[in-house]
Amino acid sequence: MYRLAYALAVICTLVAVHAGPAGEQYGAKRAQIEIGKHKGFVLQPAKPAGDGSRPWVWYAPTIGAYPNQSNEWILKKLLDRGYYVCGVNVGESYGSPLGRKAFSEFHQHVVREYKLETKTRLLAQSRGGLMMYNWAAENPHKVRCIVGIYPVCDLRSYPGLNKAAGAFGMTPAELEKQLTQHNPIDRLEPLAKAGVPILHIHGDADTVVPLEKNSQIVLNRYGALGGKMKLIVVAGKGHAEIPEYFQEPRVVQFLSDGGFLDESSKKKDK
Numbered sequence: 001m002y003r004l005a006y007a008l009a010v011i012c013t014l015v016a017v018h019a020g021p022a023g024e025q026y027g028a029k030r031a032q033i034e035i036g037k038h039k040g041f042v043l044q045p046a047k048p049a050g051d052g053s054r055p056w057v058w059y060a061p062t063i064g065a066y067p068n069q070s071n072e073w074i075l076k077k078l079l080d081r082g083y084y085v086c087g088v089n090v091g092e093s094y095g096s097p098l099g100r101k102a103f104s105e106f107h108q109h110v111v112r113e114y115k116l117e118t119k120t121r122l123l124a125q126s127r128g129g130l131m132m133y134n135w136a137a138e139n140p141h142k143v144r145c146i147v148g149i150y151p152v153c154d155l156r157s158y159p160g161l162n163k164a165a166g167a168f169g170m171t172p173a174e175l176e177k178q179l180t181q182h183n184p185i186d187r188l189e190p191l192a193k194a195g196v197p198i199l200h201i202h203g204d205a206d207t208v209v210p211l212e213k214n215s216q217i218v219l220n221r222y223g224a225l226g227g228k229m230k231l232i233v234v235a236g237k238g239h240a241e242i243p244e245y246f247q248e249p250r251v252v253q254f255l256s257d258g259g260f261l262d263e264s265s266k267k268k269d270k
Contacts, residue, residue: 192227
């Protein structure tokens, strides 16, 4: 049954692209686009980057109301610096091959139609980590940098293999056997070889997406692979939409620079 559902989903996936009505978000013009059954958006800065380039930040997960009001502080500052902000809703895909395929189609479309830079800056929040990292592992040459805000990096940690298996068209046992092909913590080597810098911010009191099973493992493994990563640990904070995560200047600077920030800081870094 799992394989049948997966096969039907593949057959029904459309690649037609449609433009929708324009709106506004964070004071920026918001263009709606559809790639098959997936709805996406592009926020266009009022003033483009000064050097004439078209840098962009790709946010995930774009599910429900996300990105929402909690994301405004970061995203508005990036828009004010001339960065485009984009996203596409691939549902609760948990980083599955179907979700990754839709991501590739979205990337191709916005780069072509909006003349954006080929290399994007990824901003993964919570379960957006599963989506972003699995796509990035297969497209490291299209990634300038990655920021994770308490990102999920291990399917066993969240949502668990029993819940995730259906999105992969597998039984939980089948997914477990193939887990290294679909789990971010096991797919870091291509990113390290490509020299993709990473910044995570994570609370040490997070019980939904525990620090030790997600960002801490990524930090340890990425460093062992020769990759450059920094982890900002927010003491005493859990999985919440609070200023400690969403109004952090170092996140904005890292995304703007596409690399690492000034090491001088009073906050607890690891």
